[in-house]
Amino acid sequence: MRINPLKLTEALLKNYSTTELVEPSYAVAIILSEDDKILFIERATRVGDNWSGQMAFPGGKKEAGDTNLLLTATRETKEEVGVRLTQENCLGGLMDIGLRKRGLPTPGTLFSYVFTTEDKKIVLDTSEVKNAYWVDLEYLLDPCNIGEYTYRLNEIKITLPCIIYKDKQIWGLTFQLLTHFLISYKAAGQID
Numbered sequence: 001m002r003i004n005p006l007k008l009t010e011a012l013l014k015n016y017s018t019t020e021l022v023e024p025s026y027a028v029a030i031i032l033s034e035d036d037k038i039l040f041i042e043r044a045t046r047v048g049d050n051w052s053g054q055m056a057f058p059g060g061k062k063e064a065g066d067t068n069l070l071l072t073a074t075r076e077t078k079e080e081v082g083v084r085l086t087q088e089n090c091l092g093g094l095m096d097i098g099l100r101k102r103g104l105p106t107p108g109t110l111f112s113y114v115f116t117t118e119d120k121k122i123v124l125d126t127s128e129v130k131n132a133y134w135v136d137l138e139y140l141l142d143p144c145n146i147g148e149y150t151y152r153l154n155e156i157k158i159t160l161p162c163i164i165y166k167d168k169q170i171w172g173l174t175f176q177l178l179t180h181f182l183i184s185y186k187a188a189g190q191i192d
Helices: 005-015 069-081 137-141 172-187
Strands: 025-033 037-043 059-061 090-093 097-101 104-117 129-136 146-153 156-165 168-170
Touching (some): 005 090, 025 069, 025 172, 037 069, 037 172, 059 069, 069 104, 069 129, 097 172, 104 172, 156 172
Parallel strands (some): 025 104
Antiparallel strands (some): 025 037, 025 059, 037 129, 090 104, 146 156, 156 168
């Protein structure tokens, strides 16, 4: 399986839609390597971090000096994992997502951008990221790797879909973004 950047860019543009922008804004990078792997991070465990310890894409909160959210995604990726991304290797964006905390809407909008890269060297900022993984697209597409994540909200248990990778679970917003990406990837004729 090889990525066709032009077809994927076209599919991303067709599938991109936007929500009403609610501040604060966050941006993440979905990074594809030339050998068909996607970069995930395992967030460091930190008090006050709503996504502490979870699997995610590199990214973070827009800062005052960020002129746009694409810059936020590239800056945060460089800070967290040392991968340099540029506007030239950005293929497009995915659907914006309104944020939720403990199952309830919370102020904020999450933007995501898809990038390609030849550089797979990782340099972790261990204050923010515990580990990073390049995961094969074939693994992410295999239905055998889909499982369930049980989310507890007070005394209520909610079962959500996830991808099980090693002893980790890719769920929630990251699973939702990954699903949107895979739909665009399929629309680009990359998979059956």
